[in-house]
Amino acid sequence: MTGLYSPPPKTGSGSAQAAMTGPYSPPPQTGSGSAQAAMTAMVAAPLLDVRDLALQFHTRDGVATVLNGVSYHLDPAEVLAVLGESGSGKSVTAHAIMGILDTPPARITGGEILYQGQDLLRMPESARRRFRGREIGMIFQDALSALNPVFSVGFQIAEAVRLGEGTSRADARKRAVELMDLVRIPGARQRVGEYPHQFSGGMRQRIMIAMALAQRPKVLIADEPTTALDVTVQAQIMDLLAELRRDLGMAMILITHDLGVVADVADRIVVMYAGRIVEQADVYQLYRTPGHPYTRGLLASVPRLNGKGAPLATIPGLPPSLTKIPTGCPFHPRCPYARDVCRSTVPPRVPLGIGRYSACHFAREVADGRRG
Amino acid sequence: MFRFIVRRLIQMILVFVGTTFVVYALMFAAASDPIQALVGERPVSPQLRADLTVRYHLDDPFIVQYLRYMGNLLRGDLGTQISGRPISQLMGQAWPYTLRLSALALLVVLLVGIGAGLVSAVRRGGVFDHATLILTLVVIGIPVFVLGFNLQYLLGVKWKVLPVTVGADAGITAYLLPAVILASITLATAVRLTRTSILENLRADYVRTANAKGLSRRRVIGVHVLRNSLIPVITFIGVTIGELMAGAVVTERIFNIPGIGYQLYQGIHLQDGPTVVGIVSVLVIVYLVSSLVVDLLYAVLDPRIRYE
Numbered sequence: 300m301t302g303l304y305s306p307p308p309k310t311g312s313g314s315a316q317a318a319m320t321g322p323y324s325p326p327p328q329t330g331s332g333s334a335q336a337a338m339t340a341m342v343a344a345p346l347l348d349v350r351d352l353a354l355q356f357h358t359r360d361g362v363a364t365v366l367n368g369v370s371y372h373l374d375p376a377e378v379l380a381v382l383g384e385s386g387s388g389k390s391v392t393a394h395a396i397m398g399i400l401d402t403p404p405a406r407i408t409g410g411e412i413l414y415q416g417q418d419l420l421r422m423p424e425s426a427r428r429r430f431r432g433r434e435i436g437m438i439f440q441d442a443l444s445a446l447n448p449v450f451s452v453g454f455q456i457a458e459a460v461r462l463g464e465g466t467s468r469a470d471a472r473k474r475a476v477e478l479m480d481l482v483r484i485p486g487a488r489q490r491v492g493e494y495p496h497q498f499s500g501g502m503r504q505r506i507m508i509a510m511a512l513a514q515r516p517k518v519l520i521a522d523e524p525t526t527a528l529d530v531t532v533q534a535q536i537m538d539l540l541a542e543l544r545r546d547l548g549m550a551m552i553l554i555t556h557d558l559g560v561v562a563d564v565a566d567r568i569v570v571m572y573a574g575r576i577v578e579q580a581d582v583y584q585l586y587r588t589p590g591h592p593y594t595r596g597l598l599a600s601v602p603r604l605n606g607k608g609a610p611l612a613t614i615p616g617l618p619p620s621l622t623k624i625p626t627g628c629p630f631h632p633r634c635p636y637a638r639d640v641c642r643s644t645v646p647p648r649v650p651l652g653i654g655r656y657s658a659c660h661f662a663r664e665v666a667d668g669r670r671g
Numbered sequence: 672m673f674r675f676i677v678r679r680l681i682q683m684i685l686v687f688v689g690t691t692f693v694v695y696a697l698m699f700a701a702a703s704d705p706i707q708a709l710v711g712e713r714p715v716s717p718q719l720r721a722d723l724t725v726r727y728h729l730d731d732p733f734i735v736q737y738l739r740y741m742g743n744l745l746r747g748d749l750g751t752q753i754s755g756r757p758i759s760q761l762m763g764q765a766w767p768y769t770l771r772l773s774a775l776a777l778l779v780v781l782l783v784g785i786g787a788g789l790v791s792a793v794r795r796g797g798v799f800d801h802a803t804l805i806l807t808l809v810v811i812g813i814p815v816f817v818l819g820f821n822l823q824y825l826l827g828v829k830w831k832v833l834p835v836t837v838g839a840d841a842g843i844t845a846y847l848l849p850a851v852i853l854a855s856i857t858l859a860t861a862v863r864l865t866r867t868s869i870l871e872n873l874r875a876d877y878v879r880t881a882n883a884k885g886l887s888r889r890r891v892i893g894v895h896v897l898r899n900s901l902i903p904v905i906t907f908i909g910v911t912i913g914e915l916m917a918g919a920v921v922t923e924r925i926f927n928i929p930g931i932g933y934q935l936y937q938g939i940h941l942q943d944g945p946t947v948v949g950i951v952s953v954l955v956i957v958y959l960v961s962s963l964v965v966d967l968l969y970a971v972l973d974p975r976i977r978y979e
Contacts, residue, residue: 394879397882397883398882399879399882399883401874428885428887429885430885431882431883431884431885432883432884432885432886433885436883437883439876439879439880439883441876444875444876444877445876445877445879445880446877446880447877447880447881447895447898447899448877448899448973448974448975449898449899449902449972449973449974449975450895450898451974458884458886459884459885462884462885462886494974494975496974496975507880510880510884511883514884514885
């Protein structure tokens with residue numbers, strides 16, 4: 300994976316353009332930037348738009364603020380990477396989009412999730428269910444536990460097919476085999492009746508993908524799809540996802556903490572920390588000139604070939620407990636740039652270019668590479 | 672699979688020989704004077720005593736008696752009661768009553784147990800959930816005969832909604848109360864187990880996947896969760912099938928049902944060794960076969976189980 304060590308090559312010119320020109324803050328006022336005006340006319344409204352999403356977990360230990368005003372959008376046929384440590388809220392945001400949060404303990408306390416202009420959070424469950432799987436599909440990290448152990452993979456894929464198309468059992472079964480072929484499971488016809496535990500990790504993740512594609516969604520959310528896999532298999536799965544996304548013209552939200560994966564596949568990145576988005580940029584800019592100290596720390600902690608023997612750079616300290624998020628900028632206790640203002644004031648989004656911002660008081664200094 | 676069954680059958684033979692030996696030895700040790708027990712309070716003439724002793728080999732050493740008994744058993748001869756009645760005939764008459772009772776009890780456990788467990792899990796923390804929690808604790812805490820006699824009095828004698836006793840020629844409705852009494856503890860446990868199992872499975876990752884597909888809640892719970900949740904429940908119920916048949920001693924006595932449990936009680940009361948050992952032997956076989964069936968059923972419910 301060359302992307303680990305150098306700025307990534309651009310994949311798919313069409314989607315890259317969409318990323319460059321995509322509106323960066325709530326889209327209705329896209330006309331405000333004069334340079335943008337001409338280009339935005341060509342860009343459709345985002346497919347998916349998460350606005351100021353706030354979410355809490357009510358636990359015995361108190362109320363944990365898991366999401367604190369998360370906003371991001373996804374354009375058609377675009378790959379958006381959501382990057383962050385565990386607990387940063389990246390998966391929870393995805394669950395909120397899908398409407399599969401465990402409530403309780405989770406409770407959405409504010410914001411909206413617009414899919415093609417319709418607010419998913421303000422529709423009855425019966426209406427919302429039609430978006431799940433059909434408009435937005437999702438694949439999960441651990442395919443072994445995410446697949447039902449007591450039903451054959453064919454049953455589980457066919458079940459999704461029937462939901463979307465209402466076909467007969469026999470036709471759904473045939474389509475399940477086709478989908479298994481599509482995700483390149485060898486001997487699909489023979490293996491359609493087998494159970495999840497009879498497949499290898501990589502094959503199980505392919506089955507998850509086949510299942511998610513069964514209803515031909517416009518958006519695919521991949522929640523750490525390769526984390527549980529061997530490195531060689533990781534690359535195969537990512538290649539498959541990238542290829543399917545391109546062929547089927549889907550948009551994809553790729554949730555990951557793996558910077559290498561991001562560089563290869565994504566058009567645009569949002570970085571999350573302690574339930575907030577700290578930086579948004581396209582891949583190239585983010586790798587070259589990270590605009591937030593946290594992003595900078597993440598990139599510095601990637602092992603490099605030319606740094607062999609030297610200790611790995613780490614971000615000092617630990618992510619905050621979500622029941623006790625620091626005042627001001629939540630990253631300030633770990634931040635080399637931190638000053639008094641960081642401890643008292645939540646940093647605003649500082650625009651760093653078209654479709655690019657960083658939530659840091661010293662965003663420009665960080666982006667320019669000046670030390671804190 | 673075939674080898675698994677063969678191995679289990681061989682194990683069953685060993686268990687069968689062991690248990691019959693223990694039961695036979697216990698009855699042998701406990702027997703004071705079966706001839707006196709037969710005639711009750713009246714005196715027994717020495718001539719009659721000598722005749723009976725010879726006819727039933729009562730003077731032979733224990734091990735000879737046991738081996739003779741087992742030899743007959745293998746030829747399908749369960750022996751005769753001291754009264755002279757063949758035990759196979761006794762069982763032929765008694766089993767249908769017990770089967771009717773335990774089949775109905777099993778049905779109650781399956782329908783009410785799994786149904787109530789499902790509802791209290793889905794409506795966790797609701798009125799139904801709390802009510803069943805209290806009720807199941809009460810049922811588990813109260814001895815069967817207390818529950819049996821009280822319900823018999825209330826429903827049979829006082830309110831007259833159900834027959835007081837069953838007897839020999841009763842219809843299936845008469846078995847309803849005895850079946851519920853017989854099932855009560857298994858039922859209460861099945862409710863708790865189903866509830867716990869479903870709640871645990873509701874948190875499983877595959878449920879999130881099923882939801883993400885856009886399946887209805889009914890289908891997620893009724894198909895995905897239920898199938899997984901039933902694995903421990905069916906295992907538990909299967910293991911108790913033997914208990915439902917053997918455990919009918921108290922229930923059959925309360926409701927005067929002339930089944931196997933009733934006959935077993937009579938046999939123990941009369942110190943009738945052959946009857947007790949014969950019935951227990953058959954019950955042991957019921958236990959062993961039902962546990963084998965459960966093990967095989969387990970593989971049907973859970974494809975991850977393979978018998979090598």
